[in-house]
Amino acid sequence: MTELVLTPWRRDRAATLRLYVGFVRLAFLKFLAYRLRYYTGVVSYTVFVAGNAYLYRALYASRPEAAGAEIGGLTLAEMITYIAVAWIGRSFTFNNIDRMLAMQVQQGEIAMQLIKPLHPQTVMLFEAVGEAAFRLLLFTLPIMVVVVPLFDIHGPPDPALYGWTLLSFAMALVLGSQLNFVVGCLAFDLKNINGVIRAKHISLDFLSGVLIPFTFFPGWFQTLVAWLPFQGLSYVPVTIYLGKRTGGDLWLALALQALWAVALFLFGRLMWNRAMRRVTLQGG
């Protein structure tokens, strides 16, 4: 009887990269099929910016004379820009990785992911990039075309800040996708995480700074959010756009964003590995 020895199968790095980059294209095409849904989304986002713009105009108009024209270090024009840029950025970075992962766990489809020689976390990261590319072209740009002239949104004080803002939103995308992956992993324990996802959306509206700038809050709240990763989702890129972070401050903010993105990625790996040791698959 001859002994059969299989050489261990290995994929070289370039092939691995090509494989994962393929998922960017696939995700882009998948969302392209649902593009109609995003037309009404443009209306939704415009409603949000418009409603908040009215609210803040009323707020600034109701300010007693003695208090000055700024609230929390922002003029009214800056405040409206803050809201517009925050929601424009959100339209680009948003994704539903947590919901998708939870659904795959609930319906047992996750089994199909596990037999493939790919890491689902990495696949989902690349899919998030594909989705964001789709969003940028067919969602974020249309929103900008509507919102920018409607609310007379100006560029940042220094043109170089366009680049830094874009980089910061790109990191917000990675940070957000890793956060969603971690939340999605909770489905291995909880099965149904709809309530958790809802709670996440509600707290992020507050903790990412997308609704109200942190400088409106009392000091203890500002200290708290400075130690949390969520400011990297919206507050950091928007304040960069407004020129509120210069020199070392800018670098520090970007570095912190990157650090949190990496930390959440690693934490996601940890959660995933822990789940894999004990997972029982539902369905067939």
Added chain:
Amino acid sequence: MQLAEYRTSRWQDLRRQTGIVLAYFAQFLKMRLAYRVDFLVDLGANLFAIGVQLATLGVLFSKVPALKGWSFESVLFIYGFSLLPLGLFNLISINLYRFAERYIAEGNLDRVLLRPVNPLAQVLCESFNMSGLNELLLGTGVMIYAANQLELAVGPLDILVLLVLVPSAAVIYASVFLMVTAVSFWHEDRMGLAPPIYNVIRFARYPLTIYGKGVQIFLMFVLPFAWVAYMPATWFVGDAEQTRWALLTPLVAVLFGGLAMMVWRAGLRRYESTGN
């Protein structure tokens, strides 16, 4: 032998329909309590959402003495009031959101139409969203707190008015979303009309006077969300003229409710099953 014609009086019919709706509700409760953890998490998320909204108001009002002349307490009152009709509406509305998928695409409407009970009542009552109870409870709490702070003199007449205005406002919510839902009888709604309309609700809780004239007219006569919180709540916190306007809320409810029923019925007549 001649069979007596099967007939029931209107009163008997109403009693029977109410009984069936209550039975639906009991059935749903049993089903829901089987998943206690989901139920509790849902309640928790809801409490949290309301807490965050209250904190938002608190932060904004820490910067100004009043918003366009509206004090924190009166805006708080309007917010508390807004939760009551929203709670009533949320209790029964969940199937409106999934109507196109669950009733038309999956053919569940055939089953509904075969039964001798009002189809709309069946669709609305086959599932309840219990978090609506949360909103009713918290809204009442916030309203009582705000009314105390404002030192409002609340008499029996005010309670009576409240008991008329809240269901009227809930009917207005239901009418708007019933019309949106009925669109799916004509078109497969691939665009998702409901979310942008739903998003307007959160801005209908602020005094209408903070918006421009165009927006005000739009919210009063086109997408009538001015009538779900601000207009009726001014009975309690507005000046004399606004108080009169508040009493128009039931009329708006009847008008939009009638319009929505017409659209819904026209849709039902047009309905053809997806078949097998």
